[in-house]
Every structure is written in C-alpha cells, then in structure tokens.
Amino acid sequence: EDQVTQSPEALRLQEGESSSLNCSYTVSGLRGLFWYRQDPGKGPEFLFTLYSAGEEKEKERLKATLTKKESFLHITAPKPEDSATYLCAVASGSARQLTFGSGTQLTVLP
Amino acid sequence: ETGVTQTPRHLVMGMTNKKSLKCEQHLGHNAMYWYKQSAKKPLELMFVYNFKEQTENNSVPSRFSPECPNSSHLFLHLHTLQPEDSALYLCASSQQRNDNEQFFGPGTRLTVL
Numbered sequence: 001e002d003q004v005t006q007s008p009e010a011l012r013l014q015e016g017e018s019s020s021l022n023c024s025y026t027v028s029g030l031r032g033l034f035w036y037r038q039d040p041g042k043g044p045e046f047l048f049t050l051y052s053a054g055e056e057k058e059k060e061r062l063k064a065t066l067t068k069k070e071s072f073l074h075i076t077a078p079k080p081e082d083s084a085t086y087l088c089a090v091a092s093g094s095a096r097q098l099t100f101g102s103g104t105q106l107t108v109l110p
Numbered sequence: 111e112t113g114v115t116q117t118p119r120h121l122v123m124g125m126t127n128k129k130s131l132k133c134e135q136h137l138g139h140n141a142m143y144w145y146k147q148s149a150k151k152p153l154e155l156m157f158v159y160n161f162k163e164q165t166e167n168n169s170v171p172s173r174f175s176p177e178c179p180n181s182s183h184l185f186l187h188l189h190t191l192q193p194e195d196s197a198l199y200l201c202a203s204s205q206q207r208n209d210n211e212q213f214f215g216p217g218t219r220l221t222v223l
Contacts, residue, residue: 004152031210032210034210034211036214041216041217041219042216042217043114043116043200043201043202043214043215043216043217044153044200044214045214046211046212046213046214049210049211087153089153089210091210096158096165096166096207097155097158097166097168098153098155098210098212099152100152100153101152102150102151102152103152
C-alpha cells in the first residue's frame with residue numbers, strides 16, 4: 001500500500017526566511033510525485049510533477065527535488081503570499097490513483 | 111468559464127434532505143474525479159469516471175451517488191447524509207485516466223446538520 005507522510009504539519013516563517021518542506025513516500029514503482037498548493041476555501045493548484053530521483057523543478061521562489069525516498073519543496077525568501085497548505089501526492093505502478101499526504105500548512109509572516 | 115467549476119460553493123443540509131453537487135470542466139479532459147477532504151486528513155478519492163464510464167468506486171456509502179452524463183459534467187447526488195459527511199468535496203479532471211496531473215475545482219463546502 002502506498003504511503004505519503006508530510007512534515008512538518010505546520011510551519012511559520014518570517015518573510016525572507018528560507019526553509020524546506022518534506023514529503024516521504026513508500027510506493028511500489030513510482031510513476032510520479034506531485035506537489036500542489038491549496039489556499040483556504042479553494043481546491044488544490046498543481047505546482048510540479050517529478051518522475052525520477054535527481055530531478056528538480058523550479059517555479060519562482062519554489063524548487064522541488066526528488067530522491068528515491070522523499071521529495072523536498074524548498075522555499076527561498078518566502079513572501080506572505082506564499083502562505084498556503086502544500087500537498088504532496090504520489091502515483092505508483094500498482095495503484096490506479098493518487099495517494100495524498102496530509103499537507104504542510106505554511107504561514108509566512110510579514 | 112475556464113478550468114474546473116463547481117456549484118454550489120457552500121451547502122448546508124439536513125440529514126433527510128436530497129441535494130446534488132455539480133462539476134463542469136472546460137479543459138477538454140476525459141477523466142473526472144470526486145474527492146472528499148476532511149480537516150487534517152489526506153484527500154480521499156471517492157469516484158473516478160473515464161469517458162463517462164465509472165471506473166472506480168472506493169467503497170463509498172450508497173448515500174453518495176455519482177452521475178456523469180458526458181465527459182464535461184459530473185454530479186454527486188446526496189441523500190440521507192450523516193454529520194460526519196461534512197467536508198469539502200472536490201472535483202478534479204485529467205486528460206486521460208492514467209494521466210495523474212489532475213486539475214481541481216474550488217470545491218463545495220458541505221455541512222450536514
């Protein structure tokens with residue numbers, strides 16, 4: 001059974017204070033790892049897909065990396081508008097659906 | 111309208127009511143999904159439709175009844191719900207069933223009294 005664990009559950013940063021969110025996973029045959037951003041009262045917004053260990057993707061202040069056991073979402077010099085819940089999900093060869101983690105709630109203080 | 115839309119955005123219903131949630135995608139996708147999101151819990155997949163055909167039902171109670179009349183529209187019919195069914199119900203779509211890059215609607219916040 002695929003499993004996804006995100007840490008920390010909540011993270012408070014000062015504006016400009018860089019940090020990383022963690023997504024640890026256990027799957028049989030990774031087909032893809034996905035990062036989403038979810039604002040309060042809204043649906044998840046797709047950010048990145050990573051397919052293989054060593055792959056990296058960037059978008060503005062966000063950078064996602066992937067190893068064989070975990071993914072990191074690095075946030076460089078965050079701004080208050082980066083405050084949101086960040087969700088990680090995996091798709092495996094054995095499962096026909098995405099398995100989501102519980103998310104990390106990020107708050108960036110001005 | 112662009113992307114995935116859902117109506118209503120908020121719904122309050124009694125345990126004996128019957129209501130329906132509507133989802134429409136304007137992305138030309140062929141697969142559509144219903145998810146349930148409860149506080150502090152991971153998204154739970156409920157139903158999957160591919161080219162209007164239901165391909166998965168993740169042991170969802172029969173008080174939830176999905177309907178997919180075409181590849182652009184998806185409904186979730188609700189009847190005799192329980193208070194624990196209160197949650198955010200999200201609709202998503204993807205190009206194909208095996209394409210895991212899913213695009214989500216804003217959700218319907220459901221409260222069952």
